[in-house]
Amino acid sequence: MEFATGSDATLSSVLYFTLSFFFASAVSLLFCFFMRIKRQRKEIRSAQVEQQWREFCFQALMVQEPEKLPPMDQRDLYDLVEMWLQTFDRIRGADAAKGLIRLGQWLDFENRLLPWLKSNTIDEKLLAIMALGLLKERRALDVIRERIDDPYPLISLAAMKAFMEIEPEQGLPELLKRIDTPGWPIGRVRQLISAAPRTLQTHYVTLAAETLSEEQLPKLFELIYALAPSEASDAAKLALRRHPDSAPLLLVIIKHTTDPQFLPLVRASCRNSHPPLRHESLTALGRMGDQDDMAQLIQALNCDIWINQQAAANSLMTIVNEASAAQAIMPVLTTESARLHWSELLFQKGWLLPAIESVWVCSETSPRTQVAYHG
Amino acid sequence: MVEWYWVAPAAIGFGWQGQLINGLFWFFLIYQIIVGTSYISLNIIALYVVRRSTRGGKDLHLPRVYESSLPGVSILLTAYNEEQLIATSVRSLLQLDYPLFELIVIHDGGSDDTLGVMQREFNMYPCPYAFEYAVSCKPIKQIYRSHNHPNLIMVDKVNGGGKADANNAGINVARMPLYCGMDADSILDRDSLLRVVRTFLEKPNTIAAGGSVRIVNGCQVHDGRLIKTGLPHSWLSRIQVLEYLRAFLFGRLGWSRLQALLIISGAFGVFKRDNVIEVGGYLSTSLGEDMELVVRLHRYALDKKRPYTINFVPDPVCWTDAPEDRPTLRKQRIRWQRGLLETLYAHRKLCFQKGSGKVGWLAFPFMVIVEAMSPIIEVLGMIFTILLAYFGYLNVGASLLFLAAVVGLGLLLSSLALVLEERSFHVYPSYRDTATLFLWAVLENFGYRQMNSWWRLQGTWQWLRKSESKWGVMVRNTSWMTESTPSK
Numbered sequence: 001m002e003f004a005t006g007s008d009a010t011l012s013s014v015l016y017f018t019l020s021f022f023f024a025s026a027v028s029l030l031f032c033f034f035m036r037i038k039r040q041r042k043e044i045r046s047a048q049v050e051q052q053w054r055e056f057c058f059q060a061l062m063v064q065e066p067e068k069l070p071p072m073d074q075r076d077l078y079d080l081v082e083m084w085l086q087t088f089d090r091i092r093g094a095d096a097a098k099g100l101i102r103l104g105q106w107l108d109f110e111n112r113l114l115p116w117l118k119s120n121t122i123d124e125k126l127l128a129i130m131a132l133g134l135l136k137e138r139r140a141l142d143v144i145r146e147r148i149d150d151p152y153p154l155i156s157l158a159a160m161k162a163f164m165e166i167e168p169e170q171g172l173p174e175l176l177k178r179i180d181t182p183g184w185p186i187g188r189v190r191q192l193i194s195a196a197p198r199t200l201q202t203h204y205v206t207l208a209a210e211t212l213s214e215e216q217l218p219k220l221f222e223l224i225y226a227l228a229p230s231e232a233s234d235a236a237k238l239a240l241r242r243h244p245d246s247a248p249l250l251l252v253i254i255k256h257t258t259d260p261q262f263l264p265l266v267r268a269s270c271r272n273s274h275p276p277l278r279h280e281s282l283t284a285l286g287r288m289g290d291q292d293d294m295a296q297l298i299q300a301l302n303c304d305i306w307i308n309q310q311a312a313a314n315s316l317m318t319i320v321n322e323a324s325a326a327q328a329i330m331p332v333l334t335t336e337s338a339r340l341h342w343s344e345l346l347f348q349k350g351w352l353l354p355a356i357e358s359v360w361v362c363s364e365t366s367p368r369t370q371v372a373y374h375g
Numbered sequence: 376m377v378e379w380y381w382v383a384p385a386a387i388g389f390g391w392q393g394q395l396i397n398g399l400f401w402f403f404l405i406y407q408i409i410v411g412t413s414y415i416s417l418n419i420i421a422l423y424v425v426r427r428s429t430r431g432g433k434d435l436h437l438p439r440v441y442e443s444s445l446p447g448v449s450i451l452l453t454a455y456n457e458e459q460l461i462a463t464s465v466r467s468l469l470q471l472d473y474p475l476f477e478l479i480v481i482h483d484g485g486s487d488d489t490l491g492v493m494q495r496e497f498n499m500y501p502c503p504y505a506f507e508y509a510v511s512c513k514p515i516k517q518i519y520r521s522h523n524h525p526n527l528i529m530v531d532k533v534n535g536g537g538k539a540d541a542n543n544a545g546i547n548v549a550r551m552p553l554y555c556g557m558d559a560d561s562i563l564d565r566d567s568l569l570r571v572v573r574t575f576l577e578k579p580n581t582i583a584a585g586g587s588v589r590i591v592n593g594c595q596v597h598d599g600r601l602i603k604t605g606l607p608h609s610w611l612s613r614i615q616v617l618e619y620l621r622a623f624l625f626g627r628l629g630w631s632r633l634q635a636l637l638i639i640s641g642a643f644g645v646f647k648r649d650n651v652i653e654v655g656g657y658l659s660t661s662l663g664e665d666m667e668l669v670v671r672l673h674r675y676a677l678d679k680k681r682p683y684t685i686n687f688v689p690d691p692v693c694w695t696d697a698p699e700d701r702p703t704l705r706k707q708r709i710r711w712q713r714g715l716l717e718t719l720y721a722h723r724k725l726c727f728q729k730g731s732g733k734v735g736w737l738a739f740p741f742m743v744i745v746e747a748m749s750p751i752i753e754v755l756g757m758i759f760t761i762l763l764a765y766f767g768y769l770n771v772g773a774s775l776l777f778l779a780a781v782v783g784l785g786l787l788l789s790s791l792a793l794v795l796e797e798r799s800f801h802v803y804p805s806y807r808d809t810a811t812l813f814l815w816a817v818l819e820n821f822g823y824r825q826m827n828s829w830w831r832l833q834g835t836w837q838w839l840r841k842s843e844s845k846w847g848v849m850v851r852n853t854s855w856m857t858e859s860t861p862s863k
Contacts, residue, residue: 010404011776015776018779018783021780021787022779022783025816028787028791028793028794029790032797035797035798036801039797039801122426122427185573186576187445187576190444309505310505313505337507340504341505344502344504344505352503
């Protein structure tokens with residue numbers, strides 16, 4: 001049996017590939033160890049930086065002039081800025097923030113971090129954007145403004161935050177224009193807006209209610225109701241005048257409103273053909289409704305889709321909220337599903353009568369035929 | 376003409392037998408090139424995105440996602456004869472860092488004392504509970520709530536339909552907009568749910584998201600909390616650690632980046648409940664119900680031309696118990712292979728379907744060629760080599776070189792998974808652990824890989840014969856788990 005000829009191209013290729021696979025595997029293993037060594041060294045160095053600088057960070061929160069600062073090694077800049085940012089995250093109050101900003105200025109963070117805005121390393125870029133925003137460094141404004149539209153949400157959000165910190169008056173309208181940016185969760189946008197001065201918030205948010213598109217308005221109203229519910233009603237009326245038939249807008253307003261002026265709208269929406277809107281309206285009746293709404297709620301409990309029955313039952317219980325009156329509703333419930341919803345709530349309240357406990361046995365409801373999608 | 380792998384004797388020459396052997400050789404070689412290229416491409420994508428996916432720390436300096444804006448999650452924990460692990464799993468899940476969740480344990484009518492353990496440990500009582508059969512499942516006999524934990528619910532259902540049916544029962548009872556499918560032998564890191572739900576907020580079109588699954592064997596879990604990570608002692612589990620690293624760190628991460636993820640592990644996946652109900656829930660006749668559901672979600676959204684994403688988020692980690700004995704592992708692998716084939720066959724129309732994008736033109740063919748067909752090709756390759764050797768046609772040196780190439784490729788993929796692990800989570804802290812895993816990456820090629828291919832071939836055969844689908848009893852190893860208060 002003879003070994004293959006060395007001249008065979010296939011053999012040579014397989015041989016080279018085999019060698020390169022083994023070589024690359026060995027390099028990968030070494031690279032793993034190298035990364036681990038580097039990481040461990042970095043962790044040790046970070047711990048040292050923290051030990052050296054932590055007290056100055058806390059000192060800066062309380063005193064005007066810190067003790068004589070030790071010289072800063074440029075190699076420690078990343079860890080130091082990281083720690084400085086972490087301290088910012090943990091503190092509350094404008095005075096403490098001022099102290100930290102002073103510390104950053106003493107350490108010349110502005111000049112040291114400006115070149116990092118154009119760094120190829122995302123970590124450095126992020127750190128620079130966040131720190132320069134807190135330092136209100138105007139020289140960084142142009143680059144930060146460009147980064148607001150970065151496709152990486154972490155960078156774009158950090159840039160938006162920094163922009164708002166440096167220039168809130170310009171930043172707020174820019175933010176409101178972008179409220180539906182992918183990767184910007186509503187909770188974060190809300191936080192960004194709430195950091196702006198109150199007068200600016202009121203002005204620009206009201207303006208946005210008049211100018212934003214129908215698609216953007218529901219998100220805006222989620223924000224308005226979370227930030228300033230007292231100012232939401234007027235803005236809502238304004239928006240509804242512009243888009244009276246927008247179900248998503250109506251849904252958000254009904255979901256959050258507690259203003260009795262909207263009660264007729266809520267009642268009317270309980271009969272809307274859009275099930276999610278009916279759901280929010282039935283839920284809203286629990287907050288805003290009264291005895292007059294009981295008939296509508298009982299009807300929904302009997303006839304609506306399952307999830308709306310649940311909403312109707314909860315709202316009905318909130319309105320009734322009395323044992324004998326709640327028990328008296330049971331006989332007027334015509335469907336098994338309605339009775340089950342109601343008995344669950346009665347049970348939770350401890351008002352379920354033994355005579356109607358038979359509805360516990362859920363298996364009496366026959367399973368629906370499987371409607372699997374097979375294209 | 377390739378004559379280096381086999382030596383053509385004069386009797387055969389390069390006649391039709393020679394051409395046949397030659398053709399077969401080229402087939403195996405090209406197949407191996409496709410496999411290697413696909414995996415290495417996925418690896419490169421994963422290396423590119425892994426830091427992006429795990430740059431969670433910087434997130435802290437941005438405005439927080441307030442707890443009130445997080446959607447509620449129903450955690451579905453299916454339990455079939457899980458009396459050993461159920462209390463630990465439930466305790467672990469009740470400690471999750473998440474503002475609004477309900478934990479629904481689905482007791483799938485097993486024969487052991489799972490129900491009793493739950494009633495005693497968590498003070499559960501039967502109660503009326505409204506739900507609708509929105510997706511098909513076996514009848515639900517009773518629903519229990521806990522006196523101690525208001526967010527703990529237990530569903531006692533008639534057995535049948537496997538995990539898929541149990542999950543469907545859970546979906547019917549669930550009341551939150553998202554649900555998280557879990558196995559009773561798995562535990563979650565405390566912030567796993569927070570991290571995986573984040574993707575639903577950041578990408579509102581997300582309909583499902585999965586997290587990484589790791590092997591818990593060798594770790595220490597006390598009172599449902601992971602307190603120390605480590606490698607398992609048994610060789611079978613160590614190799615599974617490598618398999619999971621490869622599958623989750625570059626496989627799923629790569630496909631997720633391409634927006635063509637076809638699998639979310641049944642051990643840890645979060646779904647939008649409404650979307651799952653819309654497609655009919657889990658298919659109770661499927662052995663690979665987790666993959667089948669994800670493929671169906673893809674198909675449905677593609678057919679309806681709806682914008683959607685299905686994501687993999689690598690940093691939320693779920694720890695699961697790996698089989699430590701061969702019979703249990705064999706059952707699992709046969710089940711996985713059958714599940715894969717069932718799903719691919721049921722949704723074959725998706726393959727190269729017009730408008731199906733990367734899902735139909737890349738991920739689906741990859742699954743068919745690289746994943747589903749691999750046991751057949753590997754075993755045929757072995758038989759081919761043995762036959763050549765038997766008839767004296769094998770060029771031993773060259774075939775050893777070919778074997779070395781296959782081993783080298785496997786080793787490279789495992790090593791790259793270790794690089795990804797070091798670049799992202801570095802769960803296994805010691806150098807020894809990394810070196811041990813590297814060693815097993817070499818050793819798995821001699822025996823384990825062939826055994827695994829053989830089991831998967833058996834799975835393929837059972838699927839072809841349409842043998843009865845069974846989950847079978849899984850032997851649990853609970854040595855990693857300790858409790859302060861022993862179960863009654």
